[in-house]
Amino acid sequence: MLCFSLLLNSQTIKVACVGDSVTFGAGIEDREENSYPQQLQERLGANYKVENFGFSGATLLKNGHKPYWKTAEFRQSQDFLPNIVIIHLGLNDQGNNNWPDHQDDFEQDYLEMIARYKNLSSKPEVMICKMTPTFSGHHWFEEGMRESFKDIQAKIERVAKKAEVQIIDLHEPLYRFPEYFPDNLHPTKEGAKVIADKVYAAITGDYGGLILPVLYGENMVLQRNEPINFNGTANADETITVLFNKVSKTVNADVHGKWQVTFPAMKAGGPFALKFATAKTSVEIKSVYLGEVWLASGQSNMDFKVREMDNAATVLKDSLNPQVFLFSMDGKVLSDKPYTEDELNDCNADAYFKNSGWTASTTENLNDFSAVAYAFAYQLQKHLGVPIGIINNAVGGAPIQSWISRESMEQHPETVSLLNDTHLHPKVDTWVAERAALNMREVSKIGVRARHPYHPTMLFDAGMMPIRDYKIKGVIWYQGESNTEHVNLHSKLFKLLVADWRSHFKNPELPFYYVQLSSIHRTNWGEFRNSQRLLLEIPNTGMAVSLDVGHASDVHPKHKWVVGERLSKIALHKTYAVEIPFSGPLLDFVNVNKNRLEVHFKHGQGLKILGNTSVNDIYIAGPDRKFVPAQSKIVNDVLQVWSPEIETPRFVRYGYTSFSNGNLVNSANLPASTFSNSIN
Incomplete structure (x- = not known):
């Protein structure tokens, strides 16, 4: 004044x-x-x-x-x-x-x-x-x-x-x-x-007038059965009127230009009208839905498009669903060449993502949307019968550390090291480090202040900060290919990521369901898959197995519908209490019975072998941990394994070959996870 x-x-x-x-x-x-x-x-x-x-x-x-x-x-x-x-x-x-x-x-x-x-x-x-x-x-x-x-x-x-x-x-x-x-x-x-x-x-007091968050727009989906918080910025002390579903509320922006108004929880439905107005401007959104909102994130296999998946034509014809609404946050810059000046100018937290706005699931819109995310959302809508909003912000090649906040990364010496030395860091997977170095090769010559999307915290800053105040039901995650060289570090980073996102979304029990990597002829993938299995110790998580739909040489296998469907089964059972099988067999414990090992499973009801009379990719070892191929049979849902070469068996591995032909399933035909009771 x-x-x-x-x-x-x-x-x-x-x-x-x-x-x-x-x-x-x-x-x-x-x-x-x-x-x-x-x-x-x-x-x-x-x-x-x-x-x-x-x-x-x-x-x-x-x-x-x-x-x-x-x-x-x-x-x-x-x-x-x-x-x-x-x-x-x-x-x-x-x-x-x-x-x-x-x-x-x-x-x-x-x-x-x-x-x-x-x-x-x-x-x-x-x-x-x-x-x-x-x-x-x-x-x-x-x-x-x-x-x-x-x-x-x-x-x-x-x-x-x-x-x-x-x-x-x-x-x-x-x-x-x-x-x-x-x-x-x-x-x-x-x-x-x-x-x-x-x-x-x-x-x-000039904060640019009325500005709404990036996820606000036509066809937006709000989380049902939860208090509805609308927020944004406006000029200091400016009065904002919010009219939603014929109910009006008024709030003044604070001295920092921030405002928030809360409406009571609502059941699923829509479309509802929504209007934000100040003395100088107004924004009208004609169609807002109440339903279930999920975030899909990770790297290229989550970003893999519907048009590229196996049976894409059938999906685009027969599996359209007008009650599934899509929002894409697409990385603007991915290249196998040095970035240009224009590309470098997009490599910052404010500019990196290009946002699609909410769209209905028409053929045109679905073509370039995440196949896994859509399959997941489609199955949820089919079972729950309510509008589904699915947000995708996956980025091809992105390592997990790029999705974690600086607040969290600065808490641990190992991750602080990643923050401070981003050039060819020895604990960054070789391909990731070399690609970032190539892309940023001309940055000093061009003179642009930029950060590579694969650098630690970059995608969190660009892709998570803008949406962290939007209420979501849970997260589906498909990532890991860019962290397989450092298995133990990835496990630490994954736990950090889950805790970090739960903190920023202000939900300590936020469901976090992820895809175990598939099969491919690459080093460490069996060990990495087993480490992902062990991450199920994190409360309120679930894992969709995909080793049976991998490809020997293609890191982007095309059988994406089944992966999204398996994620949906986890969510339907664990989040929505639908009584359906949701997991393949998971190692529970191993008994030693003379010269045999008896492997017991969780979710092992109806344990059986697909396409063969014996289990593929199964190995046992004695105390020396020298593994040899094992013989096997199933007795009352317990897998018995042995080998004439091993007199005192102690350890077992299944599905550990990087490109595995593992064929254990349960009665729901859900595949068993890679597992071992030998952790060095």
Whole structure:
């Protein structure tokens, strides 16, 4: 309100940018033009006068190693008699030469600085900033200062409440753009622009007017039987009216431009009309459905298109379903050549995905949609009889680490290493590392700040952050081909991924159903499939076996309908309590009976052998773990295995050959998983 009154009186509004090297613009080429205060000046225009009072290395702490209090810039910022003061301090306070001894002084020192500015004769409005990121590659992070950084951020929030000043979050937008921080601490001019935009919005209240999340649009499906939260951004304090299914609710955007309104849970149905309106604009959505919403993600086998699958013509003719609604988030850039400048410009968290909007399942729309995801959604709709919304954001070749948030990756030394060294890292699968290096070969020559889609956290930032507030019922996941060289690391990353997504979707029990890799003549695939079986220890997960529909040389087998159907059986049973068989035989335990092993299974009712009189791809070993082919027979759903070469058998393997012809199934003809009781 101060800004508007001054403008009405035709007075120039003076803005003092107080801070450390980030405010000063250290490391930015042509700092005088590209530092955030100068970019802020350009955004605010002639009615404002913005001055940069940043001092490199400054601490907020009076007893810090370089207190801002003692600088000429502090005196000059007060002499400037500003109308608005923007304070961004704290980064240098996290240092081990400051925080351990003086952390208890931080809040009081900050409150005193705010008071010093507020007591100026110009009576300025003071705004304080949550710190810009210190990324894990910076030596401060590796010297154990991460907890200090978090502590300072929390104290800044408390200071804002105590002093009753507005807080500007500079951390969250920039945390998704590590490419803007070449030294992991100081932003480039692109990062400075993000800061300038945030400060501009805080000063003016201009957040771009009414903006709705990416998943809002015609034919959108909302999760039934759950409170319905609509949210978005608008200008500060702007009134938004939401009219849904003839019920109207009104809410005001907060000082940060954010708003949310909640409608009570509804049963499945639709179409319903939905309208968002402010005094200046409105958005009408004529058809909104209530039903079940699922996310399909992973890499190329999840992204594999309906038109490319086996029996595609039949599916596109006979399996269309007008109650299944599709949303595609397609990666814009995938290539086996060095990326061009235009492609590099799309390699960031804001631009990487091209979104289709919601479409009904017509032949035209279905052609280029995920075959596995559609088969899954089709079967759900067929059994549940309600609208199904299926969102697909899978990316070909993507390793699992690209789908995990930086918050989670920074918690573990092994994953921090992946974050800090993205060039040909030895724990990144060879093909993935080499493809990323090839694609990014010209980046320094072209001069674009970009991040490869296969780099850790990139696809999370680009593909998960924009949808994490949209309520979903569960996740189906088909990925792993790009992580088979490092089996144990993948298992750790998978557990991290599931916990991470459950945290961001605010649902600790979010169903997470995944596909076990198929068969192919490639090293490690049997071991990898067994490691995926063991991941079923994670609560509320399920695994669809696909080794029987693999291909000897093609990493993209075409029998996708059966894979989606198997995932649907898991969801129908575990999520919707439909009494149907949903799993093939899974190893339960092994008994030793003289010179034989007796293998017991979960879901082994009606255990049988397909197409042969003996079990294929079955091996046993003694204590030395030297495996030999085994003979076998089934007795009362128990598999007995033996070999004349093994007098004291201890260990068994099934389906461990990378391209397996395993033929064990249960009475529902669902295939047994690769398994072994020998874990080295």
